[in-house]
Amino acid sequence: MYPEGKPYDQGMLDVGDGNLVHWEVHGNPAGKPALVVHGGPGSGCHPRAVRPFDPDRYRVVLMDQRGCGRSTPHAGDPTTDMTVNTTRHLVADMERLRVHLGVDRWLLYGGSWGSTLILAYAERHPDRVSEIVISAVTTTRRSEIAWLYEGVGRFFPEAWERFRTGSGTDARTAAELVAAYARLTCHPDPAIREKATADWCAWEDAVVSLEGAGAPYGDRPDAARLALVRICSHYFAHGAWLEEGALLRDAHRLAGIPGVLVHGRLDLGGPLSTAWELARAWPDAELTVVNDSGHLGTEATRTQIRAALDRFAVNRPLA
Secondary structure, eight states, X not given: OOOOOOOSEEEEEEEETTEEEEEEEEEOTTXXXXXXXOOTTTTXXXXXXXXXXXXXXXXXXXXXXXXXXXXXXXXXXXXXXXTTOSHHHHHHHHHHHHHHHTOSSEEEEEEEHHHHHHHHHHHHOGGGEEEEEEEEEOOOOHXXXXXXXXXXXXXXXXXXXXXHHHTTSOOOSHHHHHHHHHHHTTOSOHHHHHHHHHHHHHHHHHHTGGGTOOOTTTTSOHHHHHHHHHHHHHHHHTGGGOOTTHXXXXXXXXXXXXXXXXXXXXXXXXXXXXXXXXXXXXXXXEEEEETTOOSSOOHHHHHHHHHHHHHHHTOOOOO
């Protein structure tokens, strides 16, 4: 990976609805524009997200999606209005930032939830996307949500039972579970919000526990954890406001956009089948399967991502 570096420009963009979205730019001001689309939803961006990019050849934009990271108002505040935080809003925010920064077309890079948002944006604005690089492919279909919050419980039955119990209901399906947690994270009692946040993160950590990464969800600061769980449960309780299968159905809109998909064969949270389906629906995408990798990725995953970004760096759009 390349050095982490520091931003040469940053700011807060007013995207409406009382929301200010934090953004920053790294690398070469004259380089190829690229946007990092973070996961979660609600994780926020970290400066290390620029490390796959050659800082001499890329102008790398980071942004914190609504309600998380350094964007305001923060979803860690239970009074923050979540009705103006939807996939449609985030796609519009990305486009507003592109215009604000004077970018004509940019490469999109991200993984997990970030891949869903990348696809939603690219299918809405294909003329503004030069290339796409995605790891841990998801499309946030309700079937994928059902797998992550119910189906994969067959591998971790004790952890899933604790997760179900933590919902405070007798929920038996993923839809019921995520809706219950969405309600709990908005509860006026801070103790109830904190417990729901801890229970949710414990389940997420269980799903990736075989990858040896510790507790990547539970180890976050309190406000960041609450924002993550509140935003995740809010999005997943609504199927990300996407018609089931719409991103795969409309993948033909990506025609002409070169893409690289990198997915771990051992990804329990987001099985390889989604990446496989997307690669079949998007002829300009190439799929690389990393046999020893899970959802969080390995050195082999990062090598494939950097190789793709290095290759795309030479395909500079005309000014």
